[in-house]
Amino acid sequence: xxxxxxxxxxxxxxxxxxxxxxxxxxxxxxxxxxxxxxxxxxxxxxxxxxxxxxxxxxxxxxxxxxxxxxxxxxxxxxxxxxxxxxxxxxxxxxxxxxxxxxxxxxxxxxxxxxxxxxxxxxxxxxxxxxxxxxxxxxxxxxxxxxxxxxxxxxxxxxxxxxxxxxxxxxxxxxxxxxxxxxxxxxxxxxxxxxxxxxxxxxxxxxxxxxxxxxxxxxxxxxxxxxxxxxxxxxxxxxxxxxxxxxxxxxxx
Numbered sequence: 014x015x016x017x018x019x020x021x022x023x024x025x026x027x028x029x030x031x032x033x034x035x036x037x038x039x040x041x042x043x044x045x046x047x048x049x050x051x052x053x054x055x056x057x058x059x060x061x062x063x064x065x066x067x068x069x070x071x072x073x074x075x076x077x078x079x080x081x082x083x084x085x086x087x088x089x090x091x092x093x094x095x096x097x098x099x100x101x102x103x104x105x106x107x108x109x110x111x112x113x114x115x116x117x118x119x120x121x122x123x124x125x126x127x128x129x130x131x132x133x134x135x136x137x138x139x140x141x142x143x144x145x146x147x148x149x150x151x152x153x154x155x156x157x158x159x160x161x162x163x164x165x166x167x168x169x170x171x172x173x174x175x176x177x178x179x180x181x182x183x184x185x186x187x188x189x190x191x192x193x194x195x196x197x198x199x200x201x202x203x204x205x206x207x208x209x210x211x212x213x214x215x216x217x218x219x220x221x222x223x224x225x226x227x228x229x230x231x232x233x234x235x236x237x238x239x240x241x242x243x244x245x246x247x248x249x250x251x252x253x254x255x256x257x258x259x260x261x262x263x264x265x
């Protein structure tokens with residue numbers, strides 16, 4: 014079983030690229046003991062982005078049995094809701110849980126700060142504090158991005174469960190897709206489940222970021238008329254890749 018490895022905060026870093034919608038995290042340094050190559054494990058954590066840096070204990074004794082080199086890079090596509098970008102990613106190691114500040118590159122708007130600090134809604138983007146994205150009594154959680162495949166002339170079906178709630182709560186599910194690339198051709202509602210069907214409006218090229226679709230599940234709870242309404246919003250991002258079945262015909 015993989016275990017957390019003893020690497021400190023000095024060896025951890027994170028970077029977000031706006032042009033590709035990718036978050037890349039790094040771990041570099043040396044640790045004591047014999048370990049297999051380390052890796053980052055994404056953890057589903059309410060209200061933020063969290064990873065654990067783990068490795069399996071090594072079985073073969075290297076030339077220097079007291080030290081193992083660490084050089085890990087992990088990259089994921091992220092679509093942050095409403096253009097709100099977290100300042101930190103949480104990384105667990107055997108030495109503790111660390112808030113690692115995210116460096117921002119390739120900001121798409123002219124004149125915006127390169128490191129993402131000081132951005133306002135006028136820039137269509139806001140860097141927020143670590144932890145849940147909160148707005149009064151609203152807590153937003155971004156789940157790990159899932160990858161979907163779609164043929165040039167195919168139909169993409171996305172399904173989402175409608176939560177079962179207590180009587181004092183209400184729940185609903187919505188979907189948001191990039192209208193430049195996706196055309197909604199149908200939807201269906203069955204007990205406990207909602208689904209949508211999409212086709213390409215425009216086939217993406219290799220020069221643009223992968224098109225995204227978000228499914229948002231919202232639950233609003235008010236235990237009594239005197240209590241505030243607490244809203245939790247879980248966003249499931251999907252990145253959609255074009256699949257081509259063009260096969261070159263053999264020459265006669």
